[in-house]
Amino acid sequence: xxxxxxxxxxxxxxxFLTPILAIFLTLIGGGIIFYVLxxxxxxxxxxxxxTPISDLYGFSELLVKATPxxxxxxxxxxxxxxxxxxxxxxxxxxxxxxxxxGVALLFYGHDGFYVLPIIILSGAIGGMIFALIPAVLKTYFxxxxxxxxxxxxxVAKLLLDYLxxxxxxxxxxxxxxxxxxxxxxxxxxxxxxxxxxxxxxFITLITVFLSWLILYKxxxxxxxxxxxxxxxxxxxxxxxxxxxxxxxxxxSGACAGLAGVGEITGPIGQLHRNISPDYGFxxxxxxxxxxxxxxxxxxxxxxxxxxxxxxxxxQIFLQVPKYTGQVFQGMILFFLLGSDYLLFFKIKFLVLKKxxx
Amino acid sequence: xNTKLTISNISKIxxxxxxxDNVSLEFGSGKIYALLGENGAGKSTLVKILSGVVKPDKGxxxxxxxxxxxxxxxxxxxxxxxxxxxxxNLFETLSVFENLSxxxxxxxxxxxxxxxxxLKKYNFKIDLDIPVLNLSAGQxxxxxxxxxxxxxxxxxxxxxxxxxxxxxxxxxxFISLKKFSEEGxxxxxxxxxxxxxxxxxxxxxxxxxxKVVSVSSTKEEKIESLAxxxxxxxxxxxxxxxxxxxxxxxxxxxxxxxxxxxxxxETNLVNLNFSLKKGECLGIAGISGNGQSELFQILSGEIIxxxxxxxxxxxEISKLNPRERREYLMAFSPEDRISQAAVPELKIYxxxxxxxxxxxxxFEKGLVNEKKIKEHxxxxxxxxxxxxxxxxxxxxxxSGGNLQxxxxxxxxxxxxxxxxxxxxxxxxxVGAINYIHETLININEQGKSSILISTxxxxxxxxxxxxxxxxxxxxxxxxxxxxxxxxxxxxxxxxGTID
Numbered sequence: 001x002x003x004x005x006x007x008x009x010x011x012x013x014x015x016f017l018t019p020i021l022a023i024f025l026t027l028i029g030g031g032i033i034f035y036v037l038x039x040x041x042x043x044x045x046x047x048x049x050x051t052p053i054s055d056l057y058g059f060s061e062l063l064v065k066a067t068p069x070x071x072x073x074x075x076x077x078x079x080x081x082x083x084x085x086x087x088x089x090x091x092x093x094x095x096x097x098x099x100x101x102g103v104a105l106l107f108y109g110h111d112g113f114y115v116l117p118i119i120i121l122s123g124a125i126g127g128m129i130f131a132l133i134p135a136v137l138k139t140y141f142x143x144x145x146x147x148x149x150x151x152x153x154x155v156a157k158l159l160l161d162y163l164x165x166x167x168x169x170x171x172x173x174x175x176x177x178x179x180x181x182x183x184x185x186x187x188x189x190x191x192x193x194x195x196x197x198x199x200x201x202f203i204t205l206i207t208v209f210l211s212w213l214i215l216y217k218x219x220x221x222x223x224x225x226x227x228x229x230x231x232x233x234x235x236x237x238x239x240x241x242x243x244x245x246x247x248x249x250x251x252s253g254a255c256a257g258l259a260g261v262g263e264i265t266g267p268i269g270q271l272h273r274n275i276s277p278d279y280g281f282x283x284x285x286x287x288x289x290x291x292x293x294x295x296x297x298x299x300x301x302x303x304x305x306x307x308x309x310x311x312x313x314x315q316i317f318l319q320v321p322k323y324t325g326q327v328f329q330g331m332i333l334f335f336l337l338g339s340d341y342l343l344f345f346k347i348k349f350l351v352l353k354k355x356x357x
Numbered sequence: 358x359n360t361k362l363t364i365s366n367i368s369k370i371x372x373x374x375x376x377x378d379n380v381s382l383e384f385g386s387g388k389i390y391a392l393l394g395e396n397g398a399g400k401s402t403l404v405k406i407l408s409g410v411v412k413p414d415k416g417x418x419x420x421x422x423x424x425x426x427x428x429x430x431x432x433x434x435x436x437x438x439x440x441x442x443x444x445x446n447l448f449e450t451l452s453v454f455e456n457l458s459x460x461x462x463x464x465x466x467x468x469x470x471x472x473x474x475x476l477k478k479y480n481f482k483i484d485l486d487i488p489v490l491n492l493s494a495g496q497x498x499x500x501x502x503x504x505x506x507x508x509x510x511x512x513x514x515x516x517x518x519x520x521x522x523x524x525x526x527x528x529x530x531f532i533s534l535k536k537f538s539e540e541g542x543x544x545x546x547x548x549x550x551x552x553x554x555x556x557x558x559x560x561x562x563x564x565x566x567x568k569v570v571s572v573s574s575t576k577e578e579k580i581e582s583l584a585x586x587x588x589x590x591x592x593x594x595x596x597x598x599x600x601x602x603x604x605x606x607x608x609x610x611x612x613x614x615x616x617x618x619x620x621x622x623e624t625n626l627v628n629l630n631f632s633l634k635k636g637e638c639l640g641i642a643g644i645s646g647n648g649q650s651e652l653f654q655i656l657s658g659e660i661i662x663x664x665x666x667x668x669x670x671x672x673e674i675s676k677l678n679p680r681e682r683r684e685y686l687m688a689f690s691p692e693d694r695i696s697q698a699a700v701p702e703l704k705i706y707x708x709x710x711x712x713x714x715x716x717x718x719x720f721e722k723g724l725v726n727e728k729k730i731k732e733h734x735x736x737x738x739x740x741x742x743x744x745x746x747x748x749x750x751x752x753x754x755x756s757g758g759n760l761q762x763x764x765x766x767x768x769x770x771x772x773x774x775x776x777x778x779x780x781x782x783x784x785x786x787v788g789a790i791n792y793i794h795e796t797l798i799n800i801n802e803q804g805k806s807s808i809l810i811s812t813x814x815x816x817x818x819x820x821x822x823x824x825x826x827x828x829x830x831x832x833x834x835x836x837x838x839x840x841x842x843x844x845x846x847x848x849x850x851x852x853g854t855i856d
Contacts, residue, residue: 009751009753216725217724217725218720218723218724218725219713219720219723219724219725220723221725222707222710222720222725225703225707226700226703226711229700229702229703230696230697230700232693232696232697233696233697233698233699233700233711235659235679236657236659236679236689236691236697236698236711237679237680237711237712237713238658238678238679238680238681238682238683239680240678
């Protein structure tokens with residue numbers, strides 16, 4: 001008979017090491033998949049994980065992808081730490097992009113240092129407002145925030161579709177589903193000539209630092225921590241539960257909105273249908289892989305960003321679909337959850353004596 | 358059909374608590390048996406063992422003199438032991454019939470025929486094709502009962518079945534249960550309601566602290582005798598000296614407190630009125646589940662009810678949350694020390710920071726002042742003799758007694774004018790109990806007041822200056838402790854009246 005028992009204490013060092021184990025297992029799992037597909041697993045993994053970052057351009061691309069992932073995941077960590085399950089960061093990202101993009105189009109042809117900050121700010125506010133919908137519905141109408149936030153993703157996607165096809169489409173764009181290219185004043189400054197890495201990375205780094213400060217050094221962070229561990233205790237201590245739910249959703253929505261506006265003013269430069277390759281969903285994996293810890297999330301975002309790049313390289317060199325990247329992301333999450341289970345529970349194999357059967 | 362169910366020397370030990378201590382009982386068909394005891398007395402564990410949900414560490418169960426192995430709920434079903442739990446196990450969005458067919462082997466038509474027969478036989482009026490969520494609590498319970506009856510049970514166990522029923526539904530249930538019993542089904546009825554035991558059951562077994570303390574025929578019992586057996590009647594030897602509070606200043610006044618809950622598992626409070634003098638301890642007795650938890654949460658501010666006036670030191674505080682009430686020098690020690698008063702995963706000093714005042718400066722300008730919190734925590738650990746001085750330790754490693762000392766210490770170190778505590782010594786060892794009792798007597802001697810909500814009559818008689826009883830959300834009259842006897846408490850706790 002198999003018996004599953006909760007472990008009483010889990011040492012913090014192992015808790016932070018299991019994500020690395022999960023990544024390692026993902027590599028093995030990926031190698032096996034490549035082998036079954038008829039590739040040399042070592043070679044294939046090299047194409048996937050080493051080739052993409054073997055030059056400066058590749059490394060810059062890694063940071064370009066990690067920038068939004070890290071930003072969204074940091075925001076999500078506020079929600080997840082306090083037991084609020086915001087699954088709709090993708091929608092908040094898109095809505096932030098829509099609002100920021102709308103403002104950028106409004107300032108089309110304007111010059112001035114103030115244009116970009118206004119766009120960035122409006123993107124953050126857009127994401128924040130979109131995240132407020134599930135938060136308000138949860139606090140005042142007892143709805144399930146998982147469902148509401150998830151379904152709003154499709155609302156945002158369809159809204160974006162409508163806008164780029166209809167009212168906001170480029171008048172000189174031959175009916176392509178895209179807006180005008182934003183003016184130079186509405187674009188994130190590029191850090192190095194010839195590379196796509198842009199100033200958005202500073203927004204991410206500042207946000208990471210501020211989040212660390214809030215989560216570990218402030219009363220708000222303490223309240224988030226207590227509410228995440230025990231809502232009953234939070235109530236007993238007199239924390240304002242509703243305010244906090246709304247606050248963490250606003251923070252996480254703002255982060256996703258910032259990520260969205262960073263994408264459209266950064267590498268993309270306009271609004272079109274696919275402004276995000278599911279960054280908002282992938283960031284959930286990043287948040288958990290990073291153990292909801294700001295520093296952990298930085299590393300996790302780099303690892304997961306690499307799966308995006310690896311998928312592109314593998315598509316070129318191995319002719320496998322780019323969805324291999326999602327397979328790897330899925331495997332990371334699978335192995336992480338699996339090792340977490342074994343971390344928190346131990347499995348006992350009991351040998352029953354005959355007379356007990 | 359004659360059924361005999363024997364429980365022999367069953368023991369079940371959970372970490373830190375003996376749920377069943379060598380329990381032996383015998384049941385025979387044709388009678389309704391009550392298993393009576395307070396929350397935590399071990400009834401539920403015993404029932405879970407009989408229904409295969411929990412495996413005992415020791416002991417055997419015999420059905421008709423045959424040793425039965427109950428390793429899973431499936432085994433219980435195979436042995437024709439049916440069980441209706443307090444919380445229903447029904448899929449709300451599925452229809453009644455779908456719920457019944459989930460765990461049945463019969464073909465749909467046969468099952469429908471069988472169910473209709475049962476409904477007709479016992480005069481249950483339930484529409485089989487509407488979703489369960491449209492049913493009342495009483496009807497849902499009938500669905501659960503039908504589910505058991507499909508399998509021709511020999512034994513039917515009902516766990517606190519009336520806690521969600523109306524008076525009328527309760528009567529209906531009793532009629533059905535008596536019918537089942539006449540047909541030879543052995544019925545075990547779990548409850549802490551004394552009146553129900555006397556009106557429904559033939560025999561009663563009383564459990565206390567994991568042990569069976571008495572088995573008797575209900576004809577020989579009265580409400581007060583059962584109440585005494587349930588809560589124990591050994592009086593402690595230390596008693597506090599009796600004070601006269603006639604001329605003392607009034608510190609707390611509750612008037613017209615009413616609370617209607619939307620949760621059927623909670624108790625409504627009806628028109629409570631009481632007041633408290635400076636330095637006085639008011640004891641509130643009662644069998645658990647009669648509104649104590651709701652009253653505590655209203656006093657602490659976890660529940661805000663619109664229908665109450667709570668005046669503390671002449672200020673209306675009924676709309677304030679717990680943190681704001683603490684600013685007015687109130688303190689609270691809830692019943693559930695592991696998942697409410699403290700968080701086991703947090704370090705000791707973090708748990709101390711839960712009781713946060715403006716003047717304590719734990720959080721200055723929104724930032725955590727770790728140094729201050731740790732200093733303050735060290736003071737609590739030494740002043741209240743908690744057996745560690747390591748404030749970085751996670752509180753899950755504290756024993757129950759030490760955790761309770763930490764919580765009481767955290768609440769008292771700020772010298773509150775009023776401490777509200779709920780079962781402060783529940784589950785503790787004698788040493789810790791004595792320490793907490795002395796502490797509580799001490800604060801009264803220092804002129805601070807306390808409200809002690811407890812299900813332990815010894816404790817109440819030992820610590821209180823005045824005592825009242827809460828029964829079904831209503832308070833009895835308040836009596837001076839020297840005019841209270843365990844018998845009187847027993848009558849009031851069972852819903853009786855005294856002059």
